[in-house]
Amino acid sequence: MDFGYLDSWIEEQVGKEVVEQTGTGYRNIWVVAEASNGALAPGTVQAMGQARDMADSIGVYVFGVLLGAQAAPLAQQLIAYGADKVLVAGTPVLDEYQPETYSRVLADLVGQYRPEILLLAATALGNDLAPRLAQRLNTGLISHCVKVEIDMSERLLLGTFRILGGEMFNTLACPEARPQMATLQPGYFRTPSQDAYRSGEVQEVEADLSGTAGRLTWLNLDAAFDKPAVPLRKARIVVSAGRGLGNAEGFALAEQLAAALGGVVAGTRGALDEGWIAEEQVVGIGGETVAPDLYIACGLSGDIHHYFGIRNSKLVVAINADEKAPIMKVANYAVVGDARQILPAMLQALTR
Amino acid sequence: MDFSFPKEYQLFRRMVRDFAENEVKPLAKAVDREHRVPFETVKKAAALGLMGVPFPQKYGGMGGGEMGYCIMMEELGRICTSTATVIGAHTGIAAMSIYLDGTEEQKQKFLVPLASGRLIGAFGLTEAQAGSDAAAIKTTAVRDGNHFVLNGAKVFITNGDIAGIMTAMAVTDPSLGAYGGITAFIVETDTPGFSIGSLENKMGIRGSSTAECVFQDVRVPKENVLGQFGAGFLTFMKSLDIGRASLGAACLGGAQAAMEGCMEWTMAREQFGVPVATKQSVYFMIADMAAEIEALRSIIYRTAWLIDTHQPHIKEAAICKLYGSEVASRCIHKAVQIHGALGYSRDYWVERAYRDARIAEIFEGTNEIQRIVLASNLFRPYGLRIPS
Amino acid sequence: MKIIVLIKQVLDPAGILIRRDKEKMFINREEYIVGPDSKAALEAALQLKDAGGAEVIALSLGKPRADDALREALAMGCDAAYLLNDEAFAAADVPVTATVLAAAIQKLGGADLVVAGRESGDTGAGQIGSRLAEALSYAQVTDIHALTGVPGAIQATRRWGGGYAAVQALLPAVVTVAPEAFPARYAHGARIMNAYREWQVTTWNASDLGLNDAALKPLLVFRGESFPQPLPVGEQVKGAPASAAHELITALKLQKAIG
Numbered sequence: 001m002d003f004g005y006l007d008s009w010i011e012e013q014v015g016k017e018v019v020e021q022t023g024t025g026y027r028n029i030w031v032v033a034e035a036s037n038g039a040l041a042p043g044t045v046q047a048m049g050q051a052r053d054m055a056d057s058i059g060v061y062v063f064g065v066l067l068g069a070q071a072a073p074l075a076q077q078l079i080a081y082g083a084d085k086v087l088v089a090g091t092p093v094l095d096e097y098q099p100e101t102y103s104r105v106l107a108d109l110v111g112q113y114r115p116e117i118l119l120l121a122a123t124a125l126g127n128d129l130a131p132r133l134a135q136r137l138n139t140g141l142i143s144h145c146v147k148v149e150i151d152m153s154e155r156l157l158l159g160t161f162r163i164l165g166g167e168m169f170n171t172l173a174c175p176e177a178r179p180q181m182a183t184l185q186p187g188y189f190r191t192p193s194q195d196a197y198r199s200g201e202v203q204e205v206e207a208d209l210s211g212t213a214g215r216l217t218w219l220n221l222d223a224a225f226d227k228p229a230v231p232l233r234k235a236r237i238v239v240s241a242g243r244g245l246g247n248a249e250g251f252a253l254a255e256q257l258a259a260a261l262g263g264v265v266a267g268t269r270g271a272l273d274e275g276w277i278a279e280e281q282v283v284g285i286g287g288e289t290v291a292p293d294l295y296i297a298c299g300l301s302g303d304i305h306h307y308f309g310i311r312n313s314k315l316v317v318a319i320n321a322d323e324k325a326p327i328m329k330v331a332n333y334a335v336v337g338d339a340r341q342i343l344p345a346m347l348q349a350l351t352r
Numbered sequence: 353m354d355f356s357f358p359k360e361y362q363l364f365r366r367m368v369r370d371f372a373e374n375e376v377k378p379l380a381k382a383v384d385r386e387h388r389v390p391f392e393t394v395k396k397a398a399a400l401g402l403m404g405v406p407f408p409q410k411y412g413g414m415g416g417g418e419m420g421y422c423i424m425m426e427e428l429g430r431i432c433t434s435t436a437t438v439i440g441a442h443t444g445i446a447a448m449s450i451y452l453d454g455t456e457e458q459k460q461k462f463l464v465p466l467a468s469g470r471l472i473g474a475f476g477l478t479e480a481q482a483g484s485d486a487a488a489i490k491t492t493a494v495r496d497g498n499h500f501v502l503n504g505a506k507v508f509i510t511n512g513d514i515a516g517i518m519t520a521m522a523v524t525d526p527s528l529g530a531y532g533g534i535t536a537f538i539v540e541t542d543t544p545g546f547s548i549g550s551l552e553n554k555m556g557i558r559g560s561s562t563a564e565c566v567f568q569d570v571r572v573p574k575e576n577v578l579g580q581f582g583a584g585f586l587t588f589m590k591s592l593d594i595g596r597a598s599l600g601a602a603c604l605g606g607a608q609a610a611m612e613g614c615m616e617w618t619m620a621r622e623q624f625g626v627p628v629a630t631k632q633s634v635y636f637m638i639a640d641m642a643a644e645i646e647a648l649r650s651i652i653y654r655t656a657w658l659i660d661t662h663q664p665h666i667k668e669a670a671i672c673k674l675y676g677s678e679v680a681s682r683c684i685h686k687a688v689q690i691h692g693a694l695g696y697s698r699d700y701w702v703e704r705a706y707r708d709a710r711i712a713e714i715f716e717g718t719n720e721i722q723r724i725v726l727a728s729n730l731f732r733p734y735g736l737r738i739p740s
Numbered sequence: 741m742k743i744i745v746l747i748k749q750v751l752d753p754a755g756i757l758i759r760r761d762k763e764k765m766f767i768n769r770e771e772y773i774v775g776p777d778s779k780a781a782l783e784a785a786l787q788l789k790d791a792g793g794a795e796v797i798a799l800s801l802g803k804p805r806a807d808d809a810l811r812e813a814l815a816m817g818c819d820a821a822y823l824l825n826d827e828a829f830a831a832a833d834v835p836v837t838a839t840v841l842a843a844a845i846q847k848l849g850g851a852d853l854v855v856a857g858r859e860s861g862d863t864g865a866g867q868i869g870s871r872l873a874e875a876l877s878y879a880q881v882t883d884i885h886a887l888t889g890v891p892g893a894i895q896a897t898r899r900w901g902g903g904y905a906a907v908q909a910l911l912p913a914v915v916t917v918a919p920e921a922f923p924a925r926y927a928h929g930a931r932i933m934n935a936y937r938e939w940q941v942t943t944w945n946a947s948d949l950g951l952n953d954a955a956l957k958p959l960l961v962f963r964g965e966s967f968p969q970p971l972p973v974g975e976q977v978k979g980a981p982a983s984a985a986h987e988l989i990t991a992l993k994l995q996k997a998i999g
Contacts, residue, residue, distance in 0.1 A: 286699025345985030401929035
């Protein structure tokens with residue numbers, strides 16, 4: 001068969017500008033990338049995956065944007081994750097985050113290229129920057145999205161985010177203002193795989209920062225900070241120990257799990273009698289009432305006296321070798337097994 | 353008729369509730385177990401103006417009137433009867449007696465430090481042989497130059513050992529009896545001759561101290577005569593009459609806590625496959641509690657309103673104390689029953705509440721005295737005198 | 741130092757019950773409170789006032805009942821309070837809210853420091869701080885856990901890159917605070933008693949702020965509410981420790997119970 005007719009079209013495409021400038025319209029999906037220590041932030045990678053999926057569904061391109069000289073080398077990685085083109089503002093001035101300089105550069109780029117959708121990861125930087133940029137662009141921003149999708153009938157970005165402590169979701173859209181901005185909550189989106197064979201274009205852009213100066217002085221990018229102790233009744237994560245942990249070594253596992261999760265340790269009267277915990281750490285009718293987001297009961301049977309103290313917990317995990325223990329019926333997740341074996345396995349899984 | 357609390361009182365209630373839940377509640381079990389006064393709570397309360405709630409701001413008080421005071425006592429009583437007792441004795445009868453009958457100089461000198469919480473107050477009336485028969489006190493006050501010299505011993509005095517100021521009743525003329533022969537004095541407890549005897553080992557309210565106070569040639573300046581000379585009995589009765597309303601408010605809080613605790617427990621506890629709250633024998637008890645609590649709430653705050661609007665209130669205040677203490681006792685009695693064996697356990701709040709509630713029917717005028725007060729006020733308009 | 745604190749009055753979450761299985765939100769007790777994030781902002785501002793003397797102004801965009809929230813702010817120690825109320829603000833989305841607040845702050849003559857909660861507890865978008873900073877051309881530091889004033893600037897410890905960073909920002913600046921980092925003080929009883937008489941809450945509407953309908957047009961539209969899946973009860977996880985642990989951790993991460 002003769003495919004010559006295709007050859008001429010292929011020739012036309014080579015060297016054609018990747019970007020379609022339609023004049024008045026906004027087009028394409030952008031991801032403002034964040035990098036630290038020479039690596040793309042996980043949230044950025046997830047946003048890239050999401051951007052790629054959405055771009056494919058409406059047939060547009062994905063742009064990555066990198067700011068700073070240190071981030072510049074990551075352009076190829078962005079392409080591997082799905083970018084068709086990467087704009088790099090590689091001036092060393094942008095190696096340091098300043099809300100004013102970042103929003104100026106991005107606003108200028110947006111003004112020039114007019115993306116229809118602009119995404120950032122909802123990291124500390126993204127949460128700080130995105131609203132300032134949105135305000136500058138006089139556009140809508142849907143923040144902390146746990147889900148984004150395109151309404152195909154209206155070609156609108158729908159962003160869904162948690163409200164009321166995560167018990168409900170709201171979905172918003174930005175019908176007219178452009179670009180439609182969203183920040184994506186890291187961890188809620190799949191991590192795409194890298195395709196080293198993907199090709200794309202990397203374009204250096206000049207950043208005009210005349211008249212724009214950052215007003216932050218970063219005194220210490222990795223400051224030590226002692227969080228004040230939270231009383232047990234206000235703790236968000238509680239790891240609770242019962243007699244089923246056997247001995248002090250078993251109890252130490254519960255302490256390690258609490259430390260790994262950023263929670264506090266509590267226990268039953270049995271744990272108190274064994275000398276592992278103090279009176280103030282006893283949970284139950286005769287002790288404290290707790291209302292954490294996560295309560296992990298390790299090696300405790302959890303009768304009504306204990307349950308009464310934890311009934312307001314959002315999510316209860318019980319680890320007990322006896323699947324008929326009272327707590328195993330009321331827990332959300334009941335892990336049947338010896339806590340002394342399950343806990344080390346959990347610690348392993350968490351550090352992976 | 354608007355039965356809602358004015359907005360500042362609603363805001364005040366929210367603040368006191370938060371304070372009670374976050375600062376008082378964590379200590380409730382410990383102060384009972386360890387038989388100690390929660391001084392750290394007193395310090396925090398003083399910093400927020402809670403040691404002088406009913407008194408005008410010009411005397412270092414909070415300016416909340418009786419209404420505000422009852423709100424605070426209700427919220428404290430809901431969490432820890434001991435704490436309510438410490439603050440209640442200090443504010444409701446000790447400082448109150450100076451507020452009601454003190455001269456301007458006395459208010460500046462004694463009420464201000466009490467209202468601001470710099471000093472704790474106590475009310476020295478009861479003696480070994482003079483309980484309900486308050487007129488039978490034997491502590492004497494003999495004039496000596498510009499002083500009165502007090503000799504005698506008071507018993508069952510709340511805050512007696514921690515007070516900086518005590519208002520004490522003493523006999524100034526044995527021949528005149530209750531009316532004319534008894535005078536009230538403001539005693540600074542660091543005066544030589546004042547000492548503490550024994551501390552009571554109580555069934556409940558163990559987070560408050562109840563002391564024997566000994567007067568041995570305690571020289572009190574004549575400027576410290578509180579109220580009219582010889583009219584001490586009236587001075588003290590005035591203070592007790594008002595104090596009853598807030599004591600009833602504390603009982604209201606205790607009853608409320610009992611009911612709330614029962615509801616939480618019965619919704620969680622299952623027997624025979626269902627929450628026990630669905631069993632008629634149980635929910636009838638809770639319904640009865642609710643009815644009595646609402647009725648008590650109405651009389652408490654109506655009485656507070658009568659007091660704040662300077663209307664007669666003796667009858668209503670007696671009802672507050674009488675009904676309040678009995679409602680609280682009934683509610684906590686039911687709570688013990690509802691919690692079953694758990695209600696009998698010293699590890700849980702129910703048995704502490706049971707022990708704490710009992711005193712309310714006894715102190716600040718036994719319920720028998722309240723009935724006498726009530727009856728005598730009922731029959732007086734008809735010309736019939738009820739003897740005490 | 742002149743500090744403006746942003747207050748948002750919200751429904752008390754303790755009175756709200758959300759049933760995932762019924763996909764419904766029940767308001768069992770309709771009570772309005774100063775949101776915990778706003779309280780933390782108040783606390784941060786009042787700590788600066790305690791440390792070095794400052795004028796603290798409370799500002800709220802809300803319905804007339806937000807007057808109660810502002811009275812509470814005054815009782816806690818603020819020196820003045822302003823309420824922005826207008827029918828035209830009822831449909832405000834986050835950008836419009838920022839427009840209104842910025843106009844009010846400018847009408848107040850600006851501030852050295854604007855303090856807000858990181859996000860409001862109810863529908864928290866967490867955008868107001870940065871939006872205001874852009875609108876007012878102020879410096880910004882968000883999600884701070886510690887705050888001190890130095891001449892002409894503030895120093896803050898903020899969440900950064902999985903840990904914390906210490907940063908200094910020139911004034912004027914906008915900061916947003918992490919609610920858990922600034923446990924709010926109790927209001928003094930006497931100030932509570934005086935809250936409704938000693939101060940005037942000044943109320944401004946759209947025309948006071950010079951805002952026409954065009955400025956108040958929302959950019960975002962509501963496209964629906966939904967509920968997370970109900971949590972399982974008694975769901976057993978069995979097997980060898982390694983696989984059971986893995987299954988559990990995966991489930992917990994899916995539920996966002998752990999990071």
